[in-house]
Amino acid sequence: MDRRDFLKFAALTAAGIFLPNEKASAYILDTWEPPIRKLFLQFTEYEQRPSTEVIVIHHAGFPDGDKDSSAEEIHKFHQETNGWAGIGYHFVIRKDGRIEQGRKLDAVGAHAYHHNKNSVGICVAGNFNFVKVPDVQMDSLKLLTAWLCQKFKLKPTKRGVIVGHRDLNDTTCPGDNLYSRLGEIRRYCRDFE
Numbered sequence: 639m640d641r642r643d644f645l646k647f648a649a650l651t652a653a654g655i656f657l658p659n660e661k662a663s664a665y666i667l668d669t670w671e672p673p674i675r676k677l678f679l680q681f682t683e684y685e686q687r688p689s690t691e692v693i694v695i696h697h698a699g700f701p702d703g704d705k706d707s708s709a710e711e712i713h714k715f716h717q718e719t720n721g722w723a724g725i726g727y728h729f730v731i732r733k734d735g736r737i738e739q740g741r742k743l744d745a746v747g748a749h750a751y752h753h754n755k756n757s758v759g760i761c762v763a764g765n766f767n768f769v770k771v772p773d774v775q776m777d778s779l780k781l782l783t784a785w786l787c788q789k790f791k792l793k794p795t796k797r798g799v800i801v802g803h804r805d806l807n808d809t810t811c812p813g814d815n816l817y818s819r820l821g822e823i824r825r826y827c828r829d830f831e
């Protein structure tokens with residue numbers, strides 16, 4: 639096992655993905671998926687995304703504070719209040735590290751104005767203008783982002799590939815305490831390349 643596979647192996651083991659033996663492990667290292675909770679949310683519209691070049695990281699920065707919003711809650715809010723097809727993000731990462739599926743991964747999202755046609759949106763639950771990102775939540779974010787880079791053949795250290803919402807639109811999202819850690823996420827993903 640080379641250094642890269644070893645790092646992958648260590649990260650997947652830490653995430654609770656079982657790697658039984660070296661032969662099976664080699665297969666798993668190529669085909670692994672992070673544990674994603676599928677919610678089967680109902681959307682009023684669906685449009686397939688033409689390309690995937692950018693991963694946009696968000697927080698659920700409710701001004702009233704730091705909340706562990708679920709994909710279901712955000713889905714309801716985006717449908718009923720915003721009048722959208724459904725949740726705008728493709729994933730929500732809860733404070734305990736659970737990854738929830740939002741919009742279908744191949745659909746055009748609604749999370750970064752003018753940048754939805756070529757991007758995947760991940761929402762990390764909480765307001766990181768005020769609080770730090772819990773370790774388990776950060777671990778899931780890194781794992782999910784690494785998987786997306788592998789899946790869509792993206793180069794994580796290339797400028798503009800893993801970005802914060804504030805890099806694209808006029809917003810403080812995803813909060814200073816998460817935005818300041820994007821370099822750490824890019825380096826982690828680089829080890830999965």
Ligand SMILES: [Zn+2]
Pocket residue numbers: 695696697749803809811812
């Ligand atoms: Zn955002």
